[in-house]
Amino acid sequence: MTRGEKTTPSSERAPRQYRGRVVNRREFSAQFLWIELEAAGFAGAGPGQFVVVHCADESDYVAGRAWEDSGDWPRAKSAELRNRVALVHRPFSIADMVDGANGSRLALQFRVLGPGTSWLAEKAQVGAQLRLVGPLGKGFRMEGVRQAVLAAGGMGMAPMLFLARQLRRMGTEVVLLAGAKTRELLPLEITAGAVIDEEGEPSFCCESFTELEVKVGIATDDGSAGRLGLLSDSLADYLSRHRELCQTGSVVYTCGPEAMMSKVVQTTQVHQLPCQVCMERYMACGVGACQSCVCRQKSERSEDGWEYKLVCNDGPVFDGQSILW
Ligand SMILES: Cc1cc2nc3c(=O)[nH]c(=O)nc-3n(C[C@H](O)[C@H](O)[C@H](O)COP(=O)(O)OP(=O)(O)OC[C@H]3O[C@@H](n4cnc5c(N)ncnc54)[C@H](O)[C@@H]3O)c2cc1C
Ligand code: FES
Structure with a gap:
């Protein structure tokens, strides 16, 4: 897609229920997983939109089905409560839409935290079918952006690859600043042998972003990778070093913990840059x-x-x- 080309606003596409077949799965640490799904007809999604996934076995919804059959209110059985079943869907950002042999594949990236994501980590094996609804919500606005700085804290990384891919297709220059508490909690695959700048200056250090010609700067709270300190401070320094960004057509996009995003917004106000938060x-x-x-x-x-x-x-x-x- 080229700049100026019109896209149908994603909000105009009605969400639907899909069955997605897992066709690829990557575990890039004990905590983070990347899965790709083929879901016939799933299309028209933009970066920043999300899906909700049923993260429990169908038999775990027995209480709800009994209600439909009998007209009684559902009652969770003590076994369900003890086992901490994820009875409501869990939301996940669309991490990427990639071309596959049978049309577009939908990618999700997630961190294993509680019952829903633990179920997903166990059950989302290649060949498994997942039930999901989407695309949901309103995503990032990208029209007319010349330079974009992406600031991702922790699992706020999830929508960033898709966003970077779409922005690059529109001819936008993109740089990613990523932060986490420690290197282990950074949901990024660092290219083997890549040098990560200790001042947080972006470099070609992550394969999936390098393919898009996007440099990545890293900050960790304990200094175990990249710059020592908070991502919001790393962004503030980056914007001070790159004053040329403070001009029309530059946008900061951010996703992550709210405390981090509020500091990112404060920083962009100082530099008079628009900021979109997920x-x-x-x-x-x-x-x-x-x-x-x-x-x-x-x-x-x-x-x-x-x-x-x-x-x-x-x-x-x-x-x-x-x-x-
Ligand atoms: C629009 C949206 C997009 C998301 N995208 C992703 C994604 O791409 N990848 C990903 O790993 N996670 C994402 N999340 C968060 C994800 O939905 C939760 O981690 C997940 O629901 C946890 O479910 P669980 O049953 O495993 O754990 P739970 O037992 O429900 O929660 C485990 C821990 O995670 C915390 N938690 C749960 N939900 C949230 C939340 N929404 N925000 C902050 N903390 C939370 C809880 O406080 C608890 O400490 C997204 C959330 C939203 C609202
Ligand atoms: S999640 Fe139900 S209204 Fe937003």
Whole structure:
């Protein structure tokens, strides 16, 4: 796709339920997995959008089915509670859309944390079928961007490869700054033998981004890889060193813990750069029904000067300066 070419806004595409067959799986540490799924007809997704995945066996939904059959309210059995089954879908960013032999493949990247992601890590073997709904939410806006700085904290890395790929297709210059507590918690595959700059200056050190001609700068809280310190500080220094970025057409995109993203937004305000943030709130339905994912945003329409927005439907990507952190 070239710059200026019109794309159908992803929000216009209605989400659907799909069965995705796992066709590729990579474990790049005990905690992080990358899976690729073939889901017939899944298309039109943009970076920043997400899917929700059923992370439990069908037999775990017995209580819900009994309700449908009998009209009684569902009651979780004590065994289900003891086993901590993930009864509501779990949201995951679309990590990439890659060409496969049978059309587009949808990639997800996730960190194993609790019952849902543990189930996924065990069951998402090559050949397995997963139930998912998507594409959901409103993704990153990319039109007219000349230079993009991507700032990813921890698992906030998940939407970044897809975003970098789409921006590069539109001719945008892209650089990625990635941060984590330690090297082990960095969801990135570092190229063997690559030199990671200790000041956090980006280099071609991650294969999947190097293929897109995107340099990556790394920061870790304990200094075990790249620059010692917080990603938000690394970004502040990077923007001070690269003053040429403070001009029309440059955008900072960020995803990660909210404390980190709020500092990233403050930094971009200092440098007068627009910043798009991808929020990750707890979600139950993912489709605007349960109201569990609200965040407060500035609003001129409301007397109090703010209003609630739904991260699942109105976001997850928002203008960083509109959010009340
Ligand atoms: C729009 C969106 C996109 C996401 N994309 C990804 C992704 O691409 N890869 C990925 O690994 N994770 C992603 N997450 C987070 C992911 O959904 C949770 O890690 C997952 O639901 C955990 O489920 P679980 O049953 O394994 O653990 P749970 O028992 O539900 O949670 C385990 C731990 O994770 C924390 N946690 C759970 N959900 C969230 C959340 N939304 N934000 C912050 N902390 C949370 C809990 O506090 C708890 O400490 C995303 C979340 C949202 C809302
Ligand atoms: S997750 Fe249910 S309304 Fe957003």
